[in-house]
Amino acid sequence: MAYDPIWTANPDKLSKFELVKLEKDGLDVIRTIIEEYAINGYDSITAEDMDRFKWAGVYQQKPRDGHFMMRVRINTGIMTAAQARALAEIARLYGRELIDITTRQAIQFHWLTVENLPDIFKRLEAVSLYSYEACGDCPRTIVGNPLAGIDKNELMDTTEIVEEINSFFVLNRDFSNLPRKFKMSISANIYNNAQAEINDLAYTPAVKIIDGNEVAGFHLMVGGGLSAKPHLAQKLDVFVRPEETLKVAIGVITLFRDHGYREKRHHARLKFLVADWGAEKFKEELIQLVGELPTRGEDKTIGWQAAYFDGIHPQRQEGLNYVGLNVPVGRLNTEELLQLAELAEVYGDGRLRTTMSQNIILSGIADDKLTALLQAPVLQRLSPTPKNFISRTVSCTGNEFCSLAIVETKKRAVSVAEYLDEHVELDEKLRIHFIGCPNACGQKQVADIGLQGSLIKTPDGMIDAFDIAVGGTLGGGDLRPPAQFARPLKGRVQGDRVAPVLVQLISFYKEQRTAGENFQEF
Numbered sequence: 001m002a003y004d005p006i007w008t009a010n011p012d013k014l015s016k017f018e019l020v021k022l023e024k025d026g027l028d029v030i031r032t033i034i035e036e037y038a039i040n041g042y043d044s045i046t047a048e049d050m051d052r053f054k055w056a057g058v059y060q061q062k063p064r065d066g067h068f069m070m071r072v073r074i075n076t077g078i079m080t081a082a083q084a085r086a087l088a089e090i091a092r093l094y095g096r097e098l099i100d101i102t103t104r105q106a107i108q109f110h111w112l113t114v115e116n117l118p119d120i121f122k123r124l125e126a127v128s129l130y131s132y133e134a135c136g137d138c139p140r141t142i143v144g145n146p147l148a149g150i151d152k153n154e155l156m157d158t159t160e161i162v163e164e165i166n167s168f169f170v171l172n173r174d175f176s177n178l179p180r181k182f183k184m185s186i187s188a189n190i191y192n193n194a195q196a197e198i199n200d201l202a203y204t205p206a207v208k209i210i211d212g213n214e215v216a217g218f219h220l221m222v223g224g225g226l227s228a229k230p231h232l233a234q235k236l237d238v239f240v241r242p243e244e245t246l247k248v249a250i251g252v253i254t255l256f257r258d259h260g261y262r263e264k265r266h267h268a269r270l271k272f273l274v275a276d277w278g279a280e281k282f283k284e285e286l287i288q289l290v291g292e293l294p295t296r297g298e299d300k301t302i303g304w305q306a307a308y309f310d311g312i313h314p315q316r317q318e319g320l321n322y323v324g325l326n327v328p329v330g331r332l333n334t335e336e337l338l339q340l341a342e343l344a345e346v347y348g349d350g351r352l353r354t355t356m357s358q359n360i361i362l363s364g365i366a367d368d369k370l371t372a373l374l375q376a377p378v379l380q381r382l383s384p385t386p387k388n389f390i391s392r393t394v395s396c397t398g399n400e401f402c403s404l405a406i407v408e409t410k411k412r413a414v415s416v417a418e419y420l421d422e423h424v425e426l427d428e429k430l431r432i433h434f435i436g437c438p439n440a441c442g443q444k445q446v447a448d449i450g451l452q453g454s455l456i457k458t459p460d461g462m463i464d465a466f467d468i469a470v471g472g473t474l475g476g477g478d479l480r481p482p483a484q485f486a487r488p489l490k491g492r493v494q495g496d497r498v499a500p501v502l503v504q505l506i507s508f509y510k511e512q513r514t515a516g517e518n519f520q521e522f
Ligand code: SF4
Pocket: 396, 397, 398, 399, 402, 403, 404, 405, 406, 435, 436, 437, 438, 439, 440, 441, 442
């Protein structure tokens, strides 16, 4: 350990899990998995190491019968066709052909066994992909603009910045024991493509006149996060030049590591420290670590498109296009991913891009290749022109695999969206998010309609139900109304009543809205 773990001065103030992390660093479990558990099997895994599996990007799935889920970091959501093929092959060999895209642009497998893990790590490393620290109390997958490099609406290509910051932190033992998970967002897109306000640290596009020259760089937001107690990130009064982004990330994460709360797990995210310190004190502490930074410049974010890209769009490069495809609730299979990789190579620039709305973009498609691309059979289901409601439905994993889930989510989300597409005509696209528990991986707080799984008592016993919240949105910089979380409606809806209740809710909205009013303003 190269740094002084100052928080250990008062061991009585450390949660039980902090002691587990001090006894053995989370990253050490990767070697133990390869050298011991993969050989000796599931029953040989200690309870403490099972908790440390997260640092390998691996969790036990439900039921706890020896199967695991794994998350793979796809930083800024951009992968090559070769990487996509490697992922598809892992799903085919070990993951029952199932591939999920998460709301943080990562890829998730299920049904893995501990014996499979060393080979999966090797296969990932062979294509420069990693599951390491995709979970755990460490800097996780960096979300970003999936259109980086091809985007007409970005201030600069952020791919290399993300790459540099990612390379610095992955497997870096100075930062592998944070109080809790740390989520970063880096995007120069003017439509907030990387959902800045719900991250621990977000870089958003800005310009500033420095020494008479206009410099393109970033503004900084800190302390955002969802879960049961959601917080919107606060803006710091600083401007960050592109070459200072790594230094600033190190500063922010150092503050979190050394001053973040470690007594209670549910009070350990950076958002609680930022809420207590306030933006001004946080900025002062940051400057003490990284040196002076210019004050804020001009914010360049002008809207929020909720990371949706379906359809055909011209790229920054003349004559080239990107095509946004709908992946219903983020789930696809091996064959579909292989076919998309093939399309990316035959018609595009060989890249596939995952979005925070759980969808996929193919890029670099020349004008004269669009027609042929659109005829590909795989685009029948993964459509660039999806129906209204299925196009905007997001779902977390739910109790199919997640041991924290209270209810099933993905299948229900698809059936509700299909029902709405059949029964409701609406001239606007409502974003409907399902989550299986308060942890909010499906980001229900930023949805137009957010549904959180719960239970209700009936004469026949406990059954699945959902709490409904409405009107969540993120912001669009200084020019738009600020972000707000969805507000809960009274009552709890039985699982099999969700679709008809949403029909009623949307009908009420259609009848009552005034001209020009949208769902968020309603
Ligand atoms: Fe699991 Fe809850 Fe996250 Fe859904 S929101 S994946 S149920 S932890």
